[in-house]
Amino acid sequence: MEAVYTHGVWVAEALQTETRRYEDFWLFATHLGDPKAAxxxxxxxxxxxxxxxxVAVLWVSALSExxxxxxxxxxxxxxxxWWIGESQLFVKNAPKVEQFQSSCETGPGSPSGHAMVTGAVWWVVVSALASFLHSRTGSKVLAAIxxxxxxxxxxxxxxxxxxxLAHFPHQxxxxxxxxxxxxxxxxxxxPESRHLWFFLCSxxxxxxxxxxxxxxxxxLGIDLSWSISLAKRWCLKSEWVRLETAPFSSLNRDAGSLLGLGLAQYWKPGGWDLPWIPRTLCLALASMALFHISRFPLPTVPALLFYSLFFLKYTIVPQVVMVVVPGFVHLLTAKPKKD
Incomplete structure (x- = not known):
């Protein structure tokens, strides 16, 4: 793998050199592909x-991550x-590359979680959109867009x-x-209409x-924390190494979101049938709520407390999107019944 890794480093150097002026675009793209964005x-x-x-997006997000x-x-x-420094192959010919805050993820690198979750989740979205366009217009050209x-x-x-520098090309x-x-x-x-027990078990x-x-x-003697120590050793700034990027954080996000999905469908089976304008309001309110939920700081010590609260945070997400916000908008927009 040494030759593959070395070639990947030079590819990254060439990409940074040739597209440095688009740095903000690349950083935006990597945030868009972050599994938590799904x-x-x-x-x-x-x-x-x-x-x-x-429902499919949440289900696919959890299982693929x-x-x-x-x-x-x-x-x-x-x-x-971290491999650039750890390999000791570039002592005399160091590549001209730069780290970023998003570089310093702590889990192993293969395969890329951003690429994998993006590929799985957005397939759900585009396939549904393509089917809709084809059914409405009958045009295969529009459906291909x-x-x-x-x-x-x-x-x-x-x-x-x-x-x-978060991944090599083959990853x-x-x-x-x-x-x-x-x-x-x-x-x-x-599982659009499964019982709560199914989601709890999942x-x-x-x-x-x-x-x-x-x-x-x-x-078996396999140290699964090896990548965390390397991240701490080679990351340019220690504050860039965050517990939120640790493998157990993604695990709690996935498990918590599935439980939350089950609870949301248990509280309100079928949800509310809202017109387009109220649904647009729902999207705006839910987006603001999730923005604050995602930014809410969690204590990182002890780690067990952090992971427990992280699990709870993502259990709340489906409740907000599927129950709380639509219920609130339904109360605001529902026409009063005539006697």
């Missing part, structure tokens, strides 16, 4: 446009920003991950291909399944 941005947008698609975590624990992929956008998005997000390609496959497969089995299966796997690998 939960906080794509999910509410898709849900208020089409309920089934919104969880599988990405499992793959990372198995594949032990390096990340460029969402897929062109999808391809462009995958390319841009993938390049952004290489640009900021981005592997994540993208895996994500597209997962999007196609998982979109066929969306949530606990993700949580304890990963913990059992972690414990089993640790008992």
């Amino acid at each position: 939960f906080l941005l794509v999910f509410p947008l898709a849900f208020y446009l089409h309920r089934r698609s919104g 969880w599988l990405n975590l499992v793959f990372k624990w198995i594949l032990f992929g390096q990340r460029p920003y 969402p897929y062109l956008f999808y391809t462009l998005l995958l390319v841009v997000v993938g390049l952004s991950r290489i640009f900021i 981005v390609i592997g994540g993208t291909i895996t994500g597209v496959i997962l999007g196609v497969l998982l979109n066929r089995t969306v 949530s606990m299966a993700l949580l304890f399944g990963a913990l059992l796997m972690y414990a089993g690998l640790e008992n």
Whole structure:
């Protein structure tokens, strides 16, 4: 793998050198491809446009990110920003590359979670949009436009991950291909009207399944915290290494969101049938609420408290989008019944 990693470093250097003036664009693209954006941005947008698609986005987000975590624990992929220093291959010929705050993720690098989750989640959105356009217009050309956008998005997000030294090119390609496959497969089995017990079991299966796997690998003498120590050692600024990017954070996000999805459908099966204007208001209110929820600071010590609150935070997200905000808007806009 040494030759593959070395080639990847030079690709990243060339990308940074040739596109440095587009730095803000690449940073925006990497934030757009962040797995948490699927939960906080794509999910509410898709849900208020089409309920089934919104549920599918949340379902696919959770499962694809969880599988990405499992793959990372198995594949032990390096990340460029620490491998450059760790390999000792560039002492005399150091590449002219720069780290960014988004570079310093603490999990293993293969496959790219941004590419994998983006590929899976946005497949749900574009396939639904393409079907809608084709059913309304009968035009295959119009129906193809969402897929062109999808391809462009995958390319841009993938390049952004290489640009900021978060991933090597082969990790981005592997994540993208895996994500597209997962999007196609998982979109066929969306639990739109399953019982709360199903979501509770699914949530606990993700949580304890990963913990059992972690414990089993640790008992075999495999140190799964190796990437965290490398991140702390080679990240340019210590404050860029955040607990929010740790593998267990993504695990709690996935498990919490599935439990929240089950609770939301339990509280209000079928949801509210709102016209377009109230749904637009729902999107605006939910976006503001999720913005503040995502920015709410959590104590990082002890770590168990942080992970517990992180789980709770993402359990709340579906409640806000599917129950609280639509219920509030329904009360505001419902016409009073005549006697």
